[in-house]
Amino acid sequence: MSDTSLTIDNILAPELTLCRVPASSKKRVLEFIAEQIHRHDESLSETQIFNNLVSRERLGSTGIGQGIAIPHCRLEGLDHVVGVLLTLEESIEFDAIDNQPVDLVFALVVPKEATSEHLELLSQLAEKFNERAFCDGLRQCDDATTLYKRMTTATE
Template sequence: MQLSSILAPERTLCNLPGVSKKRFLTTISEHIAKTTPGMSGDAIYTALLAREQLGSTGIGNGIGIPHCRVAECQRTTGALITLSEGIDFDAVDAQQVDLLFVLIVPVEETAEHLKVLGALARLFHQDAFCQALRACKSNDELFQTAIHFDEHTD
């Protein structure tokens, strides 16, 4: 999986205010819907919230990978976000989360969903990648850093 196939500059947000998990999920659901034709913020939010109720997608070290499958989603879509301050995300290590990748996948794409999640987990478990993303100061820098790192890493 290449990050550039699922991430776009308009879905890369640097230093969003950190408020709460539900507020973040609401905000990012609306943003993804606005930047992705055919999707509704309500459908995305409902699916993300349902997934979080099964267990937190906070994977530790300040990282969250909220993900879900949505019926109206036509192709795998991602959003990369850094927060200005961490939020409680019920992470496995109880640390505040400040670096998130939101993944929305078509309902019928179970294998794709698992494949992309695995690739994202491997990428976000690399300290250098996460440090580089956290150091970014603009949306464009965040997007370029993520794509560059992904293209130059095994």
């Protein structure tokens, strides 16, 4: 990629945008994310992604409040950023900072040599998810196509 600025729409694939995913626990959500990424790119290890996401959660929950979580981790051998967007069928406990259950998840898996760009991406996400109207719009989606469009077209 010649363009060095990473934006949400160039890291999120429609196939990794899923609506109303049934999940019973935080662990299950992280497993599901790892499965989806592996299915999307079989060269990436599902187990490694899952373990890295779990390790990151142990440092502190990625539940940022208001029903939103941004689980993320670094991955050896990855050469691009992978984003996964999920809305959950029902809110789940995520040890979020405000103790609210989570129903909106944006996972980010970045190369091991993560740069300031990746931090920039996390702050872009946090900023978008800080807008209640934007989040409500995502939660109202009934299908993945609409969800993908709402997530990628609302970029400033």
